[in-house]
Amino acid sequence: MSPVWYAARAGVRRGWTELRQTFTTGQDVFGYVLWTVLLMVPLFLNKDDPLKGAGISEGAFMLPSMLGxxxxxTGIGTTAQLLATEREDGTLLRAKAVPHGMVGHLVGKIIMVSGTAVFSMVFPFAVGVFLVDGVARQGGGALLTLVWAIPLGLLATLPIGAVIGSLASSPRTAAFLMLPMMGLFAISGIYFPISEMPEWLQTVGQVFPVYWVGLALRSALLPADAVVAEIGDSWRLLETAGALGAWTVAGLLLAPPVLRRMARRESGAAMAERHRRAMQRVG
Incomplete structure (x- = not known):
């Protein structure tokens, strides 16, 4: 067995271990519950408001959009925060000191973040289907869409988070870099159809993967008549696969060299300097 393959297998085991730990840690479980509550509030407030011409409520439209x-x-923000935190506390430096340790470390993070993302979607979905009508009644075709859309959505977003986490000097910087994401979500058709926005905002929203993930999940979970709320009255599945595929390729081309550059710059002296600056902020 090659050393790289062995490191990858060790990373898979580490990822599953971290995933089990997060599901058995009270603080993390509370975070999942709180996130679900925050998502359910707008669904509850809009569950009886009809979406014009779509035959569903605004709450039903919002549920798959919010899952996207x-x-x-999770793919972008959690990955960025984890890398920035582990860079600051020396975890990445220790991984770098082990032969092929960065390979195993990154594989572990992919497993952990992917599992966290899926669980963070399943919990709100399980609650939401009882709160709003007209969701998840599409049969086998919906399942097939979910089978390719969710993994492709993760592949499109995880590298973005890795790049942000590699560029951030601390978890606080990573959080600051994530602030534009809030605005991006607002123009990505999460709370109301993107087709109702000005054309220039529609164009901006369609550049990023958030919109396409939401569109794929709506196509899988909403009735066929709900397509009238989308641009061009179409689910555009081929365009969705193409857009997410393009982000995946771009991320996989950009993230590895950025991560390698970050790893090369890690040293005991650099970590000590970050620790000194952190102590000055606390003091």
């Missing part, structure tokens, strides 16, 4: 937002936010 959850996937994208």
């Amino acid at each position: 937002m959850t996937l994208a936010f």
Whole structure:
């Protein structure tokens, strides 16, 4: 067995271990519950308001859109925060000191973040289907869409988070860099159809993967008549696969060299300097 393959297998085991830990840690579980509550509030407030011409409520439209937002936010935000935190506390430096340790470390993070993203979607979905009508009644075709859309959505967003986490000097910087994501979600058709926005905002929203993940989940979970709320009255599945595929390719081309550059710059002296600056802020 090659050393790289062995490191990758060790990373898979580490990822599953971290995933089990997060599901058995009270603080993390509380975070999942709180996130679900925050998502359910707008669904409850809009569950009886009809979406014009679509035959569903605004709450039903929002549920799959919010699940797409959850996937994208977890893929980007959690990855960025984890890398920035572990860079600051020396975890990445220790991984770098082990032969092929960065390979195993990154594989572990992919497993952990992917599992977290899926769980963060399943919990709100399980609650939401009882709160709003007209969702998840599409049969086998919906399942097939979910089978390719969720993994492709993760592949499109995880590298973005890795790049942000590699560029951030601290978890606080990573959080600051994530602020534009809030505005991006607002113009990505999460809370109301993007087709109701000005054309220039529609164009901006369609550049990023958040919109396409939400569109794929709506196509899978909403009735066929709900397509009238979308641009061009179409689910545009081929365009969705193409857009997410393009982000995946771009991320996989950009993230590895950025991560390698970050790893080369890690040293005991650099970590000590970050620790000194952190102590000055606390003091």
